Each structure stands twice: as structure tokens, then as C-alpha cells.
Amino acid sequence: MEVRDCLISAPGKAILHGEHAVVHGKVALAVSLNLRTYLKLKARSDGKVCINLPNIDTFVCWELSELKQLTSSSDKKEEIQRLDAELVKSLREFIGVTNGNLDSSASAILAFLYIYLSLFGSGDMPSLTVSVWSELPTGAGLGSSAAYSVCLAAAFLCATGNIPTPLKEWEQTGRWCQEDLELINSWAFQGEKIIHGNPSGVDNAVGTWGGMLRFLAGKIIPLSRVPLLRILLTNTKVPRSTKVLVARVKDKINKFPSIMIPVLDSVDAISCACEKVLTEMTCEPITGDHYNILEELIDINQHHLNVIGVGHPSLDTLCQVTAARGLHSKLTGAGGGGCGITLLRPETDSTTVQGTMKDLRDRGYDCWETSIGGPGVQQHFPSSVKEEIMEVLNQY
Amino acid sequence: MEVRDCLISAPGKAILHGEHAVVHGKVALAVSLNLRTYLKLKARSDGKVCINLPNIDTFVCWELSELKQLTSSSDKKEEIQRLDAELVKSLREFIGVTNGNLDSSASAILAFLYIYLSLFGSGDMPSLTVSVWSELPTGAGLGSSAAYSVCLAAAFLCATGNIPTPLKEWEQTGRWCQEDLELINSWAFQGEKIIHGNPSGVDNAVGTWGGMLRFLAGKIIPLSRVPLLRILLTNTKVPRSTKVLVARVKDKINKFPSIMIPVLDSVDAISCACEKVLTEMTCEPITGDHYNILEELIDINQHHLNVIGVGHPSLDTLCQVTAARGLHSKLTGAGGGGCGITLLRPETDSTTVQGTMKDLRDRGYDCWETSIGGPGVQQHFPSSVKEEIMEVLNQY
Numbered sequence: 001m002e003v004r005d006c007l008i009s010a011p012g013k014a015i016l017h018g019e020h021a022v023v024h025g026k027v028a029l030a031v032s033l034n035l036r037t038y039l040k041l042k043a044r045s046d047g048k049v050c051i052n053l054p055n056i057d058t059f060v061c062w063e064l065s066e067l068k069q070l071t072s073s074s075d076k077k078e079e080i081q082r083l084d085a086e087l088v089k090s091l092r093e094f095i096g097v098t099n100g101n102l103d104s105s106a107s108a109i110l111a112f113l114y115i116y117l118s119l120f121g122s123g124d125m126p127s128l129t130v131s132v133w134s135e136l137p138t139g140a141g142l143g144s145s146a147a148y149s150v151c152l153a154a155a156f157l158c159a160t161g162n163i164p165t166p167l168k169e170w171e172q173t174g175r176w177c178q179e180d181l182e183l184i185n186s187w188a189f190q191g192e193k194i195i196h197g198n199p200s201g202v203d204n205a206v207g208t209w210g211g212m213l214r215f216l217a218g219k220i221i222p223l224s225r226v227p228l229l230r231i232l233l234t235n236t237k238v239p240r241s242t243k244v245l246v247a248r249v250k251d252k253i254n255k256f257p258s259i260m261i262p263v264l265d266s267v268d269a270i271s272c273a274c275e276k277v278l279t280e281m282t283c284e285p286i287t288g289d290h291y292n293i294l295e296e297l298i299d300i301n302q303h304h305l306n307v308i309g310v311g312h313p314s315l316d317t318l319c320q321v322t323a324a325r326g327l328h329s330k331l332t333g334a335g336g337g338g339c340g341i342t343l344l345r346p347e348t349d350s351t352t353v354q355g356t357m358k359d360l361r362d363r364g365y366d367c368w369e370t371s372i373g374g375p376g377v378q379q380h381f382p383s384s385v386k387e388e389i390m391e392v393l394n395q396y
Numbered sequence: 397m398e399v400r401d402c403l404i405s406a407p408g409k410a411i412l413h414g415e416h417a418v419v420h421g422k423v424a425l426a427v428s429l430n431l432r433t434y435l436k437l438k439a440r441s442d443g444k445v446c447i448n449l450p451n452i453d454t455f456v457c458w459e460l461s462e463l464k465q466l467t468s469s470s471d472k473k474e475e476i477q478r479l480d481a482e483l484v485k486s487l488r489e490f491i492g493v494t495n496g497n498l499d500s501s502a503s504a505i506l507a508f509l510y511i512y513l514s515l516f517g518s519g520d521m522p523s524l525t526v527s528v529w530s531e532l533p534t535g536a537g538l539g540s541s542a543a544y545s546v547c548l549a550a551a552f553l554c555a556t557g558n559i560p561t562p563l564k565e566w567e568q569t570g571r572w573c574q575e576d577l578e579l580i581n582s583w584a585f586q587g588e589k590i591i592h593g594n595p596s597g598v599d600n601a602v603g604t605w606g607g608m609l610r611f612l613a614g615k616i617i618p619l620s621r622v623p624l625l626r627i628l629l630t631n632t633k634v635p636r637s638t639k640v641l642v643a644r645v646k647d648k649i650n651k652f653p654s655i656m657i658p659v660l661d662s663v664d665a666i667s668c669a670c671e672k673v674l675t676e677m678t679c680e681p682i683t684g685d686h687y688n689i690l691e692e693l694i695d696i697n698q699h700h701l702n703v704i705g706v707g708h709p710s711l712d713t714l715c716q717v718t719a720a721r722g723l724h725s726k727l728t729g730a731g732g733g734g735c736g737i738t739l740l741r742p743e744t745d746s747t748t749v750q751g752t753m754k755d756l757r758d759r760g761y762d763c764w765e766t767s768i769g770g771p772g773v774q775q776h777f778p779s780s781v782k783e784e785i786m787e788v789l790n791q792y
Contacts, residue, residue: 258665259696262658266703269654300655303699307662 001124003043003159006167007385007393009036010150010377012136013143013206014233014332014341017271017301020249020308022215026268029275030202031226031372032210033142033233037134038385039151040393041159044127051112052131052396056138058105064125070094070113071121083193087114102195104138104145111149111191118190119156126159131396133389137366140235141242141333146203149191150377153184158379165379172384175375181208184377210376214275223275225282226373229294230344232322232356234329235366236314238337245310245334252309263304270301278373291345295328298343302330310335314365318342321359325352341372397520399439399555402563403781403789405432406546406773408532409539409602410629410728410737413667413697416645416704418611422664425671426598427622427768428606429538429629433530434781435547436789437555440523447508448527448792452534454501460521466490466509467517479589483510498591500534500541507545507587514586515552522555527792529785533762536631537638537729542599545587546773549580554775561775568780571771577604580773606772610671619671621678622769625690626740628718628752630725631762632710634733641706641732648705659700666697674769687741691724694739698726706731710761714738717755721748737768 011032018028044050050061070090091113092098097106112130120126132151136144154176157163163183166174176184188204205213205220212226253260277293302319305311315331318340322329329342344353353369360367382390407428414424440446446457466486487509488494493502508526516522528547532540550572553559559579562570572580584600601609601616608622649656673689698715701707711727714736718725725738740749749765756763778786 256665256669256692256696259662259669259693262662262665266655266658266662269652269658273652273655296652297655300652300703303703307696307699 001120001126002045003041003126003128004165005043006041006155006158006165007038007380007382008041008151008154008158008377009038009380009385010147010154010207011036011143011210011374012147013203014339014372016212016332016341016372017274017297018215018267019331019333019335020246020305020310021264021267021271023246023249024253024264025217026264027271027275028202028215029212029271030206030215031212032206032374032376033136034371034374035135035142035233035368037132037136037144037147037151038380038389038393039148039155040131040396041155042129042131042396044129047127048129049116049125049127050129050396051109052129053105053108054392054395055132055134056104056108058108060109064127066094067113067117068125070117083190084114084118087117088194091117107145107195108148111145111194112152114194115149115152115156115187115191119160119162119187123160128159129396130155131393133392135368135389137235140339142233142339143203143207145195146188146192146199146207149188149195150184150204150207152191153187154377154379157183157187167379167381172381173375174379176377181376184208206376208376211373212275212278214271223279226278227281227286228371228373230346230348230369230371232327232329232342232344232353232360233332233368233370234318234340234342234360236312236318236337236340237364237366238312238314240312240334240336240338242334245336248309248336260308263307267301267304270297270304273297286346288345291343294343298328298330305331305335312337315340317363318360318365321363322356324359325356327352327356344369397516397522398441399437399522399524400561401439402437402551402554402561403434403776403778404437404547404550404554404773405434405776405781406543406550406603407432407539407606407770408543409599410735410768412608412728412737412768413670413693414611414663415727415729415731416642416701416706417660417663417667419642419645420649420660421613422660423667423671424598424611425608425667426602426611427608428602428770428772429532430767430770431531431538431629431764433528433532433540433543433547434776434785434789435544435551436525436527436792437551438525438527438792440525443523444525445512445521445523446525446792447505448525449501449504450788450791451528451530452500452504454504456505460523462490463509463513464521466513479586480510480514483513484590487513503541503591504544507541507590508548510590511545511548511552511583511587515556515558515583519556524555525792526551527789529788531764531785533631536735538629538735539599539603541591542584542588542595542603545584545591546580546600546603548587549583550773550775553579553583563775563777568777569771570775572773577772580604602772604772607769608671608674610667619675622674623677623682624767624769626742626744626765626767628723628725628738628740628749628756629728629764629766630714630736630738630756632708632714632733632736633760633762634708634710636708636730636732636734638730641730644705644732656704659703663697663700666693666700669693682742684741687739690739694724694726701727701731708733711736713759714756714761717759718752720755721752723748723752740765
């Protein structure tokens, strides 16, 4: 079997509002982050299957004959709600990681092999090379593993013919229909389970659908239309443990329930108010008032996140540095360091943006100018992808 | 009639928690601020009545014969719930301020004459000099006018014999019993009405009783016992209008009710939690944990006050400067500039205190080391009062 080459990308994710509150039954808004992961699938004719992940220094090739021995006995292509535990076990043995936690390289390989074998294992297995390059920092809570899993799922589902290749000859990019996206999302979720154990499913849903999702009590609802918002994404690079931060919030709620429960209610109302404004922005002329409200909501939520105990001096600095230029920031995700987002207004000029980015980099932070609310997984015509990314991918 | 000389002081007030929330039906905690106003009453024998207010550059003498013509026709000494409008009108004519708002000098004179004439007017009017010196900045929301009215009321009620002079020969200071304090408070409230128009009555109650008061839906409840807490009081000297700030909060609640109402509920719970800790501190050994909670409550409330829109960059600076030395601050009163309080722990050493005060003064702020929760109005033996204050008062 020979596959057709293809080029696919999927976005990262950021939490716009509702991080932590979502753990306590409140709404969270997850948005696509237009720092993307790009996957190039290329057919080979030498009977090898290769993966190149230069971001995490991982380059591996296998003989098809080796992989054929790993095929799961049962054909479970249709039943993708649960992981095939037998296949995971044999894959772990195959790559020699039977015990404990996986590093990012091992978990990326495992997710690759799992989806490859699940989708091709019952038929003709193709010789191919998958190369992936991501603009996202890894391990920063920005959904880099989900973007990777979404790209893998989309590429292999196209290669097997389970879904069409949506790219029309005269277009730069192509998107799939709802049904196909659901299939991509299901397989990407399998990859996330392998990498994270017990993921919420939000990251792969954002990577698949893009735009904005409402997440409430385990239910994920893609929101039909949202405006594209320019932002700065800042990584303070202060390491934090999501688990420790979640526990800290829980302790604070137990210590001061009558003070903290209203704060979670207020965060919930912020998410709802934000969703309302964003919806309005798609169906009426966008005004400065819309942005004023978005900025106010960011400021209020950042105070609330400090109140529930997930602030950090590095995030205070982010807020101060951007406030000095009239910009509004909040942490995104777990807090306690990690990443923050800064809203840019349509009229924010490049001098302000560049100056702010310089100020933040001078403090040792990484900083990107990007957007939220952009498209989910898509197929690209190579010329539509930034040259520097194609240069990386064409090395393999 | 000849009066006996006496020396009286009353404290200022600060809001510990609940400013602004109290306007929306929530609890506020008002505490005495141990920056005090001192009043010296001295008998004269030349038929004159004089007042010296060096803080506001006000020095006036009248002939008793002039004042006797102003006496209100009806004897209303017992009916002190309402202002005697007729007397106020004739006093305004007497001092020549019939129109519009009063400046601090005119309103202080008016309050003096009103209480003097109300208490002495129906009988023998004494020739005397009242001299007042205050450690409080005026117009900073720290209850300086109430402390002045409380001192006036106590001094004149003693002079008329309506209440005893509580100072025993072998004591430095003397306090009045509950019944006498209530009488002082009633007359001080009259003074406040003349100065402020429609005061809440909190400031004169704090000046009278000291300690801490709970204020809820217009009801003022003095709390029996509270610990004395060391604080820094900082005046950012950024001018603000309480009226404008109250309106701003109201607008924000109307704009985002579902976000703001829970924040007010959380502020209410902060006041209750603070009252509980302070009560515990009076009946069990004081520990570091008590102070940790007080600090946490200060931080949370300061975030909430920012959320409801009464923060100011000068107050952010106060918080940052004190946080750099491990101290916790919040605005007190109206916000939008104005004053802030910084809690000092028992173990906070003088190097830290002096260094913090220097940092704050370097930013152009006024800063005092003082305490909250101290005694209300009291009579002093002159030697119990700081020399520099007696020096000022003895000039007159």
C-alpha cells in the first residue's frame, strides 16, 4: 500500500477563563491558540516506518516487518472509546518502557505507534515517514501533545481513506466536515490518553475544532463562531505542578468556604459574560466597547486567580509590564508561573507590541505574538505554510 | 460660671474590611485608629470664648455678650436626635456663611458654637478657651472631624456636669461609663451632622467607643473586646471623591451584576472571618496563625477592592513596596488613592518598619506607625500626653 503525501496542522490551546473553577463545577472557556503543530507525511518505498520529532530530539525508524508482529489480534478500528490495553502493553514492551512514567519522547513514540497500528494494522501497512514541528513550547499547558495527536490522527485517517483529503487544488488549506472531525477527535483522544493517562479531552477537542469550546462538568461544547483575537502569549518559564496548584485551591476553599465559593461563582459569571461578548462580536460590528469589556473581564479574573491562590510574582510582573503599555493580561492554565495571555486591541500598533515583547523578554520570559480563536486541524498546500517551518520539515 | 480645665482625646477611624460593600447591605468593620485628636479646655475670666485649631489655621474669639444673643429659644438639651435647625441658621448668619458648602474652618467653628450654645445656652455661659491639635490628616477619610466632635462633646458635657470627669488623681487617663459614652456620642453626632450633612454615625461611634465596631444596614454594634494591632497608616495623598467612587462601584455592579454580587458576598464573608479571628485573639493565646489569617484576608480584600473598581496605581505601589518586606496592605475607606493600612506582626522589627516607612515616604506618601483597636475618647492627665502635643496646646 502506498500513501499520498500530506501536510497537516493543528493549533494549541489556551484557557481564556475558568481555569481551576472548572475543577469545582464551573464553566471554562478553552480557545485555540494559533501556535501550531505541523505534520508532514511522506510515502517511502523501502519498507520502513520513520518518525522525526526535532522539537524533542526524537528520530526513530522501524522495519515494517517488526511492526507487523505488534498488530493487535482483534480488529477494533470501530470501537475507539477505550484504549486497546493489550496493544499498549505490547507497544510498551516493544520500545522498552514497561515501568513508570514515560518521558515526552517515549510517549510521543507510543502514541504514534498506537494510532498507526490501530488504523493500518488489520490491512496493508504502508511504509512512510512522519515529521512533526511545533511552534508550541512543550509541557507548558498549551496542548502541544494534543495538537500532535490530532495531526497524527488526521494524517493516518486520510491515508487509510477513512476520511477524505479535503484540500482542493485551488485552495491553500482544507478543513474536514463535522463527522470527519469527530473521527479525528476520537483518535486524537486515544493519543492523549497514552500520553497523559486521564486527559479531560478539552485539548484534543480544541486542536480539532479550533475556535472556542465551553467546558462544563466534563461536557465539551464547541461554540459555533468566535472572532479571531490578537494576543501575546508569554511563558514565564517558572515551573509549576498543576496537581499541586489544584490541591492548593482545594485547600483554600476548605479553609475559607464562605469567602472562596462566591469567587468561583464570580469566575463562572466571567466565563459566561465573555462568551456573550464574543458571540456579539461575530454578529454585530466590533467596537472598542467589546474590547473594553474583554479587558475588564481579564483584569477581574486575574484578581480572582490571585485570590484562589494560583498567582505568582512572575505573573504579577507580566501584568505590570503590559499594564504600563495599556494592555491587560491574565495567567492561562494552572498558574503559579507558567503562561499568561495579553489581549491586543485592533488598534494596538506594532511599536507597542514589539516594545512589550522586548520588555517581557528582558525579564527572561518567552513571548509570541499570535491569536486565539483560529481554525482547528487543517490540511495545507505546502506553499501556504511559513517557509521556516517547511525548511525544518523538508530536512527529513 | 467657671469651668474646670480638662484635657481630652479621641481616636480617628479606619475601615478594616467592608468599605463600599457596606453601601450594598454588607458588614463593615470600623476600627479606632490611634492617631488622636487632643482638646484642651481652659477657663478664662475675661468674658471671652475662644477656639484655636492650629491644624486648619483657625483662631477665633468672641465676647460672651455676642454669643448670648444666639441662644436658641427652646431648651432642647434633652432632645438631641435632630439638629436644631433654627440654631444652625442663626449660627450660619452669625459667622457669615449662609450659602453653599462650608470649608473646614467654618464647619469646625459651626460645630463648636452649636455644641457650646446647646449645652450652655440655657444657663450660665462660661468664658473659656478650647484648643485642639490632631495627629490625623484632615479630609483623608480618617474620621478627623468626628474625633474633634467627640472631644468637644465630652469636654462640654463634663463642663456642664452632665457627665463626671472620670480622671482619678492617681491615674494617667480616665474613661466614661457606657451611659456617659452614649451621651457623648449623641452630641458628637450633632457635630458630625453640621460638618458632613448626612454622616453614617460610624466615625463618631469609633471616636467614642474605640476598639472595633460592626456596621451593617445602618446599625452600629460596638464589639466588646479586640486586640490592639500594630499597623502602618499610609496616605498616598492622591485626592479622591468618595461620592464618585461609590457611584463607580454602583455602575460596575449594574454592568456586571452576576460577577460583582458574589464579590460583595465574599467581602462580607471576609469581614465576618476577620471579626472571628480578632475575637479568638482576645480569648486564646495569640499565634502566628492568627496573623497569617489576618494577612490573607487583607490580600483577598485588596484584590476584591480592585475588582469593584476602587483601586489605584498608588495603592498598588503601597502593596508592592510593603510586600517586598513581607508585609500585607490594603486600601482603607473610599480607595481610588487616599489611605492604606499595612499590618505589622508582633515580630516585625523596627528595621523593617523604619525601612518600609522610608520606602513609602520616598514615593511621596505620608506614613505613620500606629495601632488600631485602641481606646475611644478619654480624659488625660497632662503628663500622660506626648510632650510635642502639649507644647502645641500650651501655646494657647
